[in-house]
Amino acid sequence: FTRTKNKKLNQKPPVCFRSKMSLSNRDPLVVGRVVGDVLECFTRSIDLRVTYGQREVTNGLDLRPSQVLNKPRVEIGGEDLRNFYTLVMVDPDVPSPSNPHLREYLHWLVTDIPATTGTNFGNEIVSYESPRPNSGIHRIVLVLFRQLGRQTVYEPGWRQQFNTREFASLYNLGLPVAAVFYNCQRESGCGGRRS
Amino acid sequence: MLSSAKHKINHSAFSVSSSSSSLPHSYSQAKNMTQVTMEEVWKDINLASLHQHRQLNIDHEPVLSNQNPNNSIFKDFLKKPLNQEPQPLPPSSSSSTLHRSLPPPPPETVLSLNPHSINTHFDESARFGCFGMKRGGQESDESRGDRRHKRMIKNRESAARSRARKQAYTNELELAISHLQKENARLKRQEEQLKMAEATQHQTKRKLQRSWTTPF
Numbered sequence: 001f002t003r004t005k006n007k008k009l010n011q012k013p014p015v016c017f018r019s020k021m022s023l024s025n026r027d028p029l030v031v032g033r034v035v036g037d038v039l040e041c042f043t044r045s046i047d048l049r050v051t052y053g054q055r056e057v058t059n060g061l062d063l064r065p066s067q068v069l070n071k072p073r074v075e076i077g078g079e080d081l082r083n084f085y086t087l088v089m090v091d092p093d094v095p096s097p098s099n100p101h102l103r104e105y106l107h108w109l110v111t112d113i114p115a116t117t118g119t120n121f122g123n124e125i126v127s128y129e130s131p132r133p134n135s136g137i138h139r140i141v142l143v144l145f146r147q148l149g150r151q152t153v154y155e156p157g158w159r160q161q162f163n164t165r166e167f168a169s170l171y172n173l174g175l176p177v178a179a180v181f182y183n184c185q186r187e188s189g190c191g192g193r194r195s
Numbered sequence: 196m197l198s199s200a201k202h203k204i205n206h207s208a209f210s211v212s213s214s215s216s217s218l219p220h221s222y223s224q225a226k227n228m229t230q231v232t233m234e235e236v237w238k239d240i241n242l243a244s245l246h247q248h249r250q251l252n253i254d255h256e257p258v259l260s261n262q263n264p265n266n267s268i269f270k271d272f273l274k275k276p277l278n279q280e281p282q283p284l285p286p287s288s289s290s291s292t293l294h295r296s297l298p299p300p301p302p303e304t305v306l307s308l309n310p311h312s313i314n315t316h317f318d319e320s321a322r323f324g325c326f327g328m329k330r331g332g333q334e335s336d337e338s339r340g341d342r343r344h345k346r347m348i349k350n351r352e353s354a355a356r357s358r359a360r361k362q363a364y365t366n367e368l369e370l371a372i373s374h375l376q377k378e379n380a381r382l383k384r385q386e387e388q389l390k391m392a393e394a395t396q397h398q399t400k401r402k403l404q405r406s407w408t409t410p411f
Contacts, residue, residue: 031366
């Protein structure tokens with residue numbers, strides 16, 4: 001029985017074909033398939049710092065529902081207070097990563113965040129709903145977009161089957177300027193390890 | 196000659212169905228048993244694939260039983276006249292050994308599932324050799340194979356996700372380490388500079404203090 005390579009062509013992470021400045025192919029966002037499943041390949045240009053309590057979110061960090069009950073502190077970079085940013089928080093692995101037919105689930109949507117400030121200064125269009133995955137290990141992605149100006153964003157009718165790409169296109173947000181993701185599984189999950 | 200025949204059968208069977216990896220050796224097995232020509236085998240294989248194994252021949256039993264992962268062919272064997280029944284067992288066991296002795300089949304892509312499924316179905320057909328499941332259970336056999344297949348794929352995907360998760364976290368840690376090392380070096384340099392600046396300042400401070408002290 002020979003060891004087989006993956007037969008499906010879409011098993012490998014997407015390759016970022018952009019310039020050298022954009023995400024490298026080893027970037028956690030690419031390796032973790034966030035670029036591909038949720039976002040297009042982009043270039044980081046604005047700092048994004050997400051903190052739950054004392055814990056700063058780094059890509060691929062493992063958090064449990066009890067640790068993400070309340071909305072995190074989000075601080076963004078940039079320089080000019082006249083630039084406004086939108087933050088989107090989605091779960092692309094609903095209801096389960098092996099069968100994500102409800103992709104994506106919108107957990108939080110904040111617009112009109114001035115540069116150098118945080119979500120406290122923005123407009124919470126969709127209130128924060130804490131992730132409570134039931135099955136599997138879900139990726140929770142926070143994406144930052146730059147707005148063209150202050151704009152009215154209408155809240156979607158429902159949280160599930162949200163599409164970040166379409167949303168960005170609808171409001172002319174362009175490519176993301178920052179993104180970070182963490183992994184979340186149910187409280188009593190085994191951490192993806194058995195025995 | 197034989198190798199080209201094997202090669203040809205391998206290719207066509209690959210386009211026809213997914214389980215052709217064991218065909219070469221079963222073909223050689225069949226050839227050993229009776230003097231059958233390559234064209235006949237070829238024709239029968241095509242027929243079998245087109246008409247869903249309706250035409251069966253004693254020479255092609257091992258070939259077709261290997262070709263069809265389901266045991267419906269074997270059931271057809273069992274329905275045939277009795278003098279043919281003893282045949283299926285020896286070929287299945289011997290061709291399985293043949294299979295293991297030969298090097299792994301060349302087409303690595305779709306066919307690679309087959310060695311596994313063929314081996315399991317050999318086990319099952321050995322069990323069915325006791326004629327236990329003559330009638331019912333044909334549907335569950337197929338769905339069992341399908342379910343196993345689906346489960347395998349799901350498991351593969353899950354494993355790939357798990358690897359990606361691990362790799363993403365590792366890469367993030369490496370980036371963080373590199374970032375922290377740079378910052379550490381920078382801060383240390385800064386500290387050195389401040390220390391030196393403070394040392395010179397401290398000396399001047401002393402002088403100042405001295406100049407300020409007076410007896411009263």
